[in-house]
Amino acid sequence: MSENVRLRPEIAALTAYSQGRSPSPDGFKLSSNENPYPALPGVLEAAAAHVEINRYPDGAAVALRARLADLFDVEFSEVIVGAGSSSLLQQLFLAAAAPGDEIVYAWRSFEAYPGFVTVTGATSVHVPLTAGLEHDLDALAAAVTDRTRVVVVCSPNNPTGPAVSAAAFEKFMAAVPAEVLVVLDEAYREFVTDPLAVDGEAYLGRYPNLVITRTFSKAYGLAGLRVGYAIGPARLLAAARATAIPFAVTELGFAAALASLERKPLLDERVAEIVARRDRLRGALIEQGWSIPSAQGNFLWLPTGGLTTQAADAFFDADIAVRPFAEEGIRISIGEEESIERVLAVTSGLRQGR
Ligand SMILES: *Cc1c(COP(=O)(O)O)cnc(C)c1O
Numbered sequence: 001m002s003e004n005v006r007l008r009p010e011i012a013a014l015t016a017y018s019q020g021r022s023p024s025p026d027g028f029k030l031s032s033n034e035n036p037y038p039a040l041p042g043v044l045e046a047a048a049a050h051v052e053i054n055r056y057p058d059g060a061a062v063a064l065r066a067r068l069a070d071l072f073d074v075e076f077s078e079v080i081v082g083a084g085s086s087s088l089l090q091q092l093f094l095a096a097a098a099p100g101d102e103i104v105y106a107w108r109s110f111e112a113y114p115g116f117v118t119v120t121g122a123t124s125v126h127v128p129l130t131a132g133l134e135h136d137l138d139a140l141a142a143a144v145t146d147r148t149r150v151v152v153v154c155s156p157n158n159p160t161g162p163a164v165s166a167a168a169f170e171k172f173m174a175a176v177p178a179e180v181l182v183v184l185d186e187a188y189r190e191f192v193t194d195p196l197a198v199d200g201e202a203y204l205g206r207y208p209n210l211v212i213t214r215t216f217s218k219a220y221g222l223a224g225l226r227v228g229y230a231i232g233p234a235r236l237l238a239a240a241r242a243t244a245i246p247f248a249v250t251e252l253g254f255a256a257a258l259a260s261l262e263r264k265p266l267l268d269e270r271v272a273e274i275v276a277r278r279d280r281l282r283g284a285l286i287e288q289g290w291s292i293p294s295a296q297g298n299f300l301w302l303p304t305g306g307l308t309t310q311a312a313d314a315f316f317d318a319d320i321a322v323r324p325f326a327e328e329g330i331r332i333s334i335g336e337e338e339s340i341e342r343v344l345a346v347t348s349g350l351r352q353g354r
Pocket of ligand 1: 084085086087215241
């Protein structure tokens with residue numbers, strides 16, 4: 001009887017991540033902030049061409065780290081890669097926090113944070129978003145105690161959309177003690193168009209307690225290959241690397257990431273299309289009477305409140321998968337062009353109470 005096996009109760013209580021219902025092949029999957037486009041042309045071919053899958057990958061990820069170090073103008077030791085930035089977030093948490101410690105982050109934010117914190121044995125401290133569903137950076141800084149080991153800032157915030165302003169971030173960094181690791185999660189940075197928004201790249205080398213995380217999963221369309229990266233002080237990244245599962249990123253992942261970086265102009269074009277589609281959808285929703293927070297990622301937030309479950313059903317009936325957060329709202333990823341009209345038909349029906 002496996003019931004007799006003693007598990008860590010807090011781990012046994014973690015509900016497994018649920019990817020939600022799938023639409024039909026004619027429907028739209030707007031539930032995971034994935035890129036609607038396939039990998040950039042030539043990327044898969046370039047990756048498959050030189051990969052020997054009977055061999056272990058390069059555990060030090062030399063080629064990709066060197067390329068990223070070059071792009072961001074930092075030392076090789078100031079970049080690490082992981083199996084998605086999810087993996088790097090967990091590694092950073094593990095490197096800094098243990099039972100009795102606290103990890104502070106805004107809530108609602110990325111759904112994976114609570115589980116990652118629980119795995120470390122530390123305690124999550126949730127700081128509510130503002131009424132406008134943005135980070136409250138003053139409150140985040142004020143929530144830091146002697147026990148705090150990490151503060152996470154998610155910009156743009158998944159699932160609500162707004163980015164943190166550079167001015168607010170700088171004030172926040174000045175207020176957080178230098179002993180506390182700050183992780184700036186920029187999974188959606190490529191989609192940000194607000195000129196006042198924070199850009200972690202601008203702070204590299206400036207704060208000894210700041211690490212930024214980014215990913216090839218969203219803008220680059222490589223979610224299925226699992227490659228993310230972190231940039232920050234070498235000592236902090238070395239500690240995060242020490243917590244990693246060896247060889248978690250595959251050669252296929254390295255090669256696809258490198259090939260994608262070589263195709264930056266095409267990437268920029270695709271990002272521009274998704275951004276334009278996002279802004280158009282947001283505008284049309286506002287015209288329907290919705291109040292939609294600033295959307296700086298490849299998704300937007302529909303505040304359906306107490307009607308969220310019914311609203312999610314209405315989307316599902318229209319063969320659209322979205323991400324509902326019961327009693328709060330629905331996150332809609334920006335997908336195929338053809339999905340926009342169908343989304344707007346559902347939201348218009350919801351406004352009219354159908
Ligand atoms: C998607 C996402 C990530 C990481 O995704 P990976 O596929 O693991 O790189 C990290 N943070 C946020 C907020 C995300 O939405």
